[in-house]
Amino acid sequence: MEFEPVIGLEIHVELKTKSKMFSNAPVLFGKEPNTLVVPLDMAFPGTLPTVNKEAVIYAIRVCNALHMSIDHELHFDRKNYFYSDLPKGYQITQDKRPIGSEGYLEIVKDNKEVKRINIERLHIEEDTCKQLHFNTFTLLDYNRAGTPLIEIVSKPEMRSGEEAMKYVEKIRSIVVFSGVSDGKMEEGSLRCDVNISLKPLGSPVFGTKVEIKNINSISHIQKAIDFEIARQSKILNEGGSIRQETRRYEDSKKETILMRVKTDAVDYKYFPEGNITPIALSDEFINNAIKSCPELADSKKDRYMNNFGLNEYDAGQLIMDKDISDYYDEASKHTKAYKLLANWVNVDVISYLNKNNISIQSFPLSAIRLAELVDMVSSNDVNSNQAREIFNKMISDNLSASEAKKALGIVSQISDDEFIKKVINEVLDEFPNSIVDYKEGKGRALGFMIGQVMKKTQGKVNPKLTNDLLLEELKKR
Amino acid sequence: MNYRNLSINELHELLVKKEVTPLELAKEAIRLAKEDKNNAFEYIMEKEALEIASKLTVPEANNPLWGIPFVIKDNFSTKDVPTTASSNILSGYVPLYDATVMTKLLEAHAVPIGKTTLDELAMGGTGTTGHLGTTFNPHDKSHTRYVGGSSCGSAAATAAGIVPFALGSDTGDSTRKPASFAGLVGFKPTWSRISRFGLFPFTPSLDTVGIFSRNVKDSAYVLNVLAGRDEKDSTSSTKPVEDYTSLVGKSIKGLRIGVVKEILDTLKDKNAIDAFNKSLEGFKEKGAIVNYVHIPTEILSSLLPTYFVLSCAEATSNNACLDGIKYGPYYDGKTYEEVMMNARTKGFSELIKRRFVFGSYALMSENKNELFIRAQKNRRRIVEAVNKAFEECDVIYTPAAPSVAPKFTDSSDRLSDEYLIADNHLVLGNFAGLPSITVPIALINELPYGANLMTKAFEEKELFMFASVLEDISGLKNLVAKEDK
Structure with a gap:
């Protein structure tokens, strides 16, 4: 029999706000354990949560990018359960009234088909503390406890691993370009849980749902889902039935592995958070949050193509990485040779970064200096071979383009x-x-x-x- | 000299005239605290009090709380001072920070003498369920009567004359009920008027800081210091703070006293009825108009179950942090579940566990609509009924309790006609978030008995005005229990 996969994603995104969701402890990564903690983060009795405005602004930006309707009143609820990583014994989240609801995004599949994926909700919540399990004990690091999160829940409208991967790529691009998150799956600042079930093609009845947790790279999403589709199809075709269970993806084996069989759903006993009264969000506040949002990848791409005359490939390359596109934007303020500049960034700069295994932030050549060099080439002052020599000299000796040219004894081309x-x-x-x-x-x-x-x-x-x-x-x- | 029955004002005058020093007052309060036989104290802050008081050498004539000793209920977080909420699960817990009210009192140069006992985690109204056992009513030297709770230790310490004022908390009537039994003024403000930061939460939407004092104006002085916006409590009001003493002693001529007929009708104790009626005559003599207002019996009968459902449900969640992992005694276990279960099994009394079980039950998805949601909806009906009653009066006036402090041996059916309403109606003030004050109105066989006044939101000034008139009518000001022999 042929089956149709039904895939829905829940994505948690850690927001890179200055302080935590409900306390004034700083949000930073890679610090000494338990050094970024105030009494609230460890749920000392009597402490009270105060809502982080920056996190709300960030959530609004993402809601807007996902075409969601934004609630003009902020409501928080408690999700109650006991777990060692949950200091308060409950998590403050938004149950009844998520800040964002009913949105969508569009993905472009490899065959160029554009598909709209509807999004059910986006809500604000707080992260738990980090656990390090050992044989006979567990260590707890409260640095992460209370870090602002947004959870984005899609409708179960994806049908393949490829679609899911494109969806996550798009979400990642949005949260990174809007400046709200690092969006690094490997570091856990973007976490993705997949719900997947199979149903006979054309059937209105959904099959039993399996959850895949802890997927830590975008490419694994596709692999995990493709494996899971094959696994479930095989079971169903052999006349078996799917258990409701939680699995994880093991890349070394290229397969999903059973974590636990789910019995009844946990009853989280939600109720309104009494320590935060509902907060009215004015149109002005929401509009400012949206207006102050950095330019998103799609808009940049359009601008590169329409205003700068780049082709789709070059424009697409530039927006693969927000920092690269920011570098390009900065350089493009100092030269009009946009296409040539794009070539230099996409080829010479990127290959330098790759060769030296560094990020654009550590790239020694400032955008304005690169623009000067590009101008030299575009005005035929130097030829492209000379320009590469100058490029290397600029980096090695920390020189401007004209300084490097002089140091190399390159004489200007005569263009009279x-x-x-x-x-x-x-x-x-x-x-x-x-x-x-x-x-x-x-x-x-x-x-x-x-x-x-x-x-x-x-x-x-x-x-x-x-x-x-x-x-x-x-x-x- | 004996300072036991002096008001804040009287002590202030002595302090400013340098007839007594803060250090002398603190030492005397500590001596009395050490001699306390009512089980009022969790911890006597001797070292801290002496250190603070000894630094207070320049009197502040315009600061009525300068050098004044006070005690604070042990469910307020106090930096470097053990805080247990009278529960074994917090034995040995020493907080890292001060509650905002503590900070404000320290900044006003008042002198903390100790942390007082309470019903475990402030859940209870008898003053008998804390981990140190029963707290006694200082007005009954034979130790046979309740002082009431949950703020039992603060009530006992103030009634015994150890300090002129004390902080309690009030979620249902935990300050105003013991005030009636202990012959004190017991005040709760409008919800959000005083920061709750550092108050261990029981039911956040009902919880308020409470103030005990031996006269009305003293409470107003303390509120002057405690009221106001606190960035650490986002629910605290931004409304400007007023001088809450400004209307004390002013005339209430022509103002309307609303007596809730349905509550008064449930009062069975003859002495209590007489005392209440007498005070009504007093109000009339002062030129006030007494109006009988109505809150349907059906609403009043629903107060206890509504309160029980909402408070237990929220308490379950608010106390989920007490898991033996982060603070309090650690009990071993092979898994995190075992660690938590051991701590919570050994740390809480049966009574508390029963409330948690009930609270969880009320929130379970299969019961939630029938219990929790229904209670929430009913709360709105209760608030509407209170607001309606205010259409015909400026203040709601009721007896504060069915009788004087009952004996431990009195068997009583808490759900009977005698108790269901008269023993629980003070929670109206918590449901509606309104300011409310209990004032002694009579001594019945040498035992104090109080009545309660409630005004509209943020009408604390007016509330203290009515209360000061009532105090004037009864003549029961600065009441102190007889000293132990």
């Missing part, structure tokens, strides 16, 4: 039309046979003549310009 024409005519006068050869269609003749011009000028003339002018002058003869 009148001067070049004068030299060309000297050459034409000296070698009338070459003119004849050229007119008879002997291609070599042109190269010879250019070579003679180069010789007379010690190679300083701009080759392309010389070529163009030579053709013009030849027509006159």
Whole structure:
């Protein structure tokens, strides 16, 4: 029998606010355990939560990017359960009234098909503390406890691992470009749980849902789902039935592994959080949150193509990484040679970063210096080989483009039309046979003549310009 | 000199005239606290009090609380001072921070003498369920009567004259009920008027800080210091703070006293009825108009079950942090579940566990609509009924309890006609979030008996005005239990 997969995703995104969701402890990563903790984070009795405005602004930005309707009143609820990583014995979240509801995003599949994925809700909540399990004991790090999270819940509308992967890529791009999160799956700042079931093609009845947790890279999402589709299809085709269970993806085996069989759903005994009275969000507040949002990837891509004349490939490359596109944006304020600039960023800069295994933040060449170099190339002041030499010198000696050029002893190309024409005519006068050869269609003749011009000028003339002018002058003869 | 029956004002005058020093007052209060036979104290802050008091050498004439000793219920977080909420699950817990009210009193240069006992985790109204056992009513030297709770220790310490004022908390009537039994003024403000930061939560939407004092104006002085917005409590009001003493002693001529007929009708104790009626005559003599107002019996009968459902449900969640992992005694276990279960099994008394079980039950998805949601809806009906009653009066006036402090041996059916309403109606003030004050109105066989006044939200000034008139009518000001022999 043929089955149709039904896939829904729950994505948790850690917000990179200055302080925690409900306390004033700082949000930072990689610090000494239990050094970013105030009494509230460890649920000391009597402490009270205060809502982090920045986190609300961030949540609004993401809601807007996902075309959601935004609740004009903030409500928080308690989700009650006992667990060692949950200091208060409850998590403050939004149950009844999530800040965002009923949105969507569009993914472009590899076959260029555009598919809209509807999104059910986006709510604000807080992270738990981090546990490190050992054989006979567990260590708790409360640095993470209370870090602001948004949870984005899709409708179960994805049908393949590819769609799910594209969906997560899109969400990741949105949260990163809007400046609300690092969006790093490997570091847990973006976490994805997959719900997947199979149903006979065309059937209105859903199958039993399996949850896949702890997927820690975007590529694993597709692999985990593809494996799970195959696993469940096999069971169903053999006449078996699917258990309701939680699984995790093990990349070394390229398969999903059973974590636990789910019995009844946990009753979280939700009720309203009495320590936070509902907060009215004015139109002005919401509009400002949206207006202050950095430009998203899609908009940048459009701008690169429509305003800067880049092709889709180049524009697409630039928006793969927010920091790269920010670098490009900065450089593009200082040169008009947008296409050439895109080439330099996409080829030379990226390959330097890859070779040295560094990020654009640690790239020694500032955007404005790169723009200067690009201008040199675009005005034919130096040729592209010279430009690469200058590029390397700028990096190694921390120099501006003109300083590096001078240090390398590179002399500017001559681009003075009148001067070049004068030299060309000297050459034409000296070698009338070459003119004849050229007119008879002997291609070599042109190269010879250019070579003679180069010789007379010690190679300083701009080759392309010389070529163009030579053709013009030849027509006159 | 004996300072036991002096008011804040009287002590202030002595302090400003340097007839007594804060250190002398603190030492005397500590001596009395050490001699306390009513089980009022969890912890006597001797070292802290002496250190603070000895630094107070320059009298502050415009600061009525300068050098005044006080005690504070042990469910307020106090930095470096053990805080147990009278529960074994917090034995040995020493907080890292001060509750905002503690900070404000310290900044006002009042002198903390100790932490007082309470019904475990403030859940209870008898003053008998804390981990140190029963707290006694200082007005009964034979130790046979309740002082009431949950703020039992603060009530006992103030009634015994150890300090002129004390902080309690009030979720159902935990300050105002013991005040009636102990002959004190017991005040709760409008919800959000005083920061709750550092008060161990019981039911956040009902919880307020409470003030005990021996006269009305003293409570107003303390409120002047405690009221106001606190950034650490986002529910605290931004409404400007007023001088809450400004209307004390002013005339209430022409103002309407609303007596809830249905509550008064449930009062069975003859002495209590007489005392209440007498005070009504007094109000009339002061030129007030007495109006009988109505809150349907059906609503009043629903107060206890509604309160029980909402408070237990929220308490279950509020106390889920007490799991033996982060603070309090640690009991071992092979798994985290075992660690938590051991701590919670050994740390809480049976009574508390029963409330948690009930609270969880009320929140379970299969019961939630029938219990929790229904109670929430009923709360709205209760508030509407209170607001309606205020259409015909400026203050609601009721007896504060069915009788004087009952004996431990009195068997009583808490759900009977005699108790169901008269013993529980003070929670109206918590449901509606309104300011409410209990004032002694009579001594019945040498035992104090109080009545309660409630005004509209943020009408604390007016409340103290009515209360001061009532105090004037009864003449029971600065009442102190006879000293132990």
